[in-house]
Amino acid sequence: MGATAEELAINRTWKASLAITGAEGLPLIKDAGNVLRPETALRISMRIPPTFDTEKGEKALREILTKDPPYGAQVEILKMIKGPGLNCADMTPEFSKIVADASKTFYGKEPIYYGEGGSIPFLSSLAQQFPKAQFVITGVLGPESNAHGPNEMLEIPYTKKMICSLVYMIASYHETK
Secondary structure, three states: OOOOHHHHHHHHHHOOEEEEEEEEOOOOHHHOOOOOOOOOEEEEEEEOOOOOOHHHHHHHHHHHHHOOOHHHOOOOOOOOOOOOOOOOOOOOHHHHHHHHHHHHHHHOOOOOOOOOOOOOHHHHHHHHHOOOOOOOOOOOOOOOOOOOOOOOOOOHHHHHHHHHHHHHHHHHHHHHO
């Protein structure tokens, strides 16, 4: 994936990635052998860079998956859902100061900014409708927790700080307008 922290960040936010999120027709590992199966079904998730055209992405993925499958396999794409990513505009200096003040007030530290390669089409729609809006896109997870996974959980003290920070940012921003 990448040897340096910079490469890892670029790979996670600005390069495509593919994940198998579900499978049918595969034996358990303990039962698996080198045999042909009559059918295998996969659900995949393809993440593309936030500024990449989703129509081009769909066309490219369809071609890659169906052009020349090995051993005469038949590939059928039943459903493809796509949504644009969001390349958020930079925060204004005014809002950046509000975010820093909230972080220092409730966490005792400067804020950390981190881009994420996931796409949330709803956010892209919001950015199109409100092009001058300032965004703080955040979430809270507990230690060793996976977002959207069976072990997703919140650490309550940290979550309370996040809520207070968000209220502080909204109120402070409102006061400037």
